[in-house]
Amino acid sequence: MAENDLSKRTLSIKKTFEAPIDLVWEAWTEPEHLAHWWGPKGMSITIVEHNFKVGGRWKYVMPMPNGSEFVSEGQYSEIIKFKKIVTSANFRPMTEGVEIRVLFEKVGDKTNFVFSVVHPTEEYKIQQEKMGFYNGWGSTLTRFDALLNTLKSMS
Amino acid sequence: METRRDVFQAIADPIRREIIDLLAQRSMNLNAIAEHFDVTRPAISNHIKILNECGIIEIEQVGRERFCKIRPDHLKQVSDWIGKYEGLWIQKIESFEKYLYQLKTKRKKHGGK
Numbered sequence: 001m002a003e004n005d006l007s008k009r010t011l012s013i014k015k016t017f018e019a020p021i022d023l024v025w026e027a028w029t030e031p032e033h034l035a036h037w038w039g040p041k042g043m044s045i046t047i048v049e050h051n052f053k054v055g056g057r058w059k060y061v062m063p064m065p066n067g068s069e070f071v072s073e074g075q076y077s078e079i080i081k082f083k084k085i086v087t088s089a090n091f092r093p094m095t096e097g098v099e100i101r102v103l104f105e106k107v108g109d110k111t112n113f114v115f116s117v118v119h120p121t122e123e124y125k126i127q128q129e130k131m132g133f134y135n136g137w138g139s140t141l142t143r144f145d146a147l148l149n150t151l152k153s154m155s
Numbered sequence: 156m157e158t159r160r161d162v163f164q165a166i167a168d169p170i171r172r173e174i175i176d177l178l179a180q181r182s183m184n185l186n187a188i189a190e191h192f193d194v195t196r197p198a199i200s201n202h203i204k205i206l207n208e209c210g211i212i213e214i215e216q217v218g219r220e221r222f223c224k225i226r227p228d229h230l231k232q233v234s235d236w237i238g239k240y241e242g243l244w245i246q247k248i249e250s251f252e253k254y255l256y257q258l259k260t261k262r263k264k265h266g267g268k
Contacts, residue, residue: 037253
């Protein structure tokens with residue numbers, strides 16, 4: 001698969017963490033830490049499965065306010081300690097059939113970090129991007145903000 | 156069977172969303188609204204009825220005319236709801252970063268690992 005095709009299907013977030021790589025790796029991969037940051041603010045998650053090895057599965061469940069569940073799950077296909085994690089992932093009911101690639105790079109006491117979501121097709125990526133799963137339900141929210149501002153100025 | 160009457164029901168239909176957009180600019184009577192669409196007047200009338208029941212618009216009788224007017228406070232529920240899911244990935248990474256720094260501080264206090 002051509003790399004430029006891949007880039008069209010990928011959404012990425014890049015960061016440099018002010019923390020050494022062993023700590024970043026530990027916080028990202030160990031279940032006792034996961035529970036502290038995976039879920040949105042104020043939501044608790046249940047780690048049903050966390051088998052951190054190539055071929056191992058993971059599954060986290062988060063109860064939703066309306067009584068249903070938000071399920072995140074996948075299977076690791078590549079793990080290189082302090083460098084790379086690749087896993088398939090489903091986030092039901094919002095995103096399905098994506099691949100998550102996380103790259104780590106030690107830079108002295110800091111850690112470069114790249115988080116990518118690779119979508120099965122470019123169309124799916126664009127749709128997810130529009131939904132704002134990546135950067136905020138962008139267009140929908142902007143549209144509603146504009147509408148609300150119009151309304152405010154009227155009343 | 157449409158029994159649900161809330162703001163999400165109101166915006167579920169594309170024509171109703173267009174009506175909301177129109178009324179956001181100014182109040183209009185039914186005829187003026189219907190002129191903007193290719194569907195029948197009774198169909199528009201039904202959409203107006205639903206929007207009214209959902210609390211999105213109010214209907215004001217002015218002489219012989221009935222004017223439809225937006226009620227912005229109810230629409231705000233929609234943007235509030237959407238806001239909760241804003242930038243899920245970015246939030247996740249930020250939440251990870253925050254936790255990471257907490258962990259780092261904690262480890263330092265305890266003399267490191």
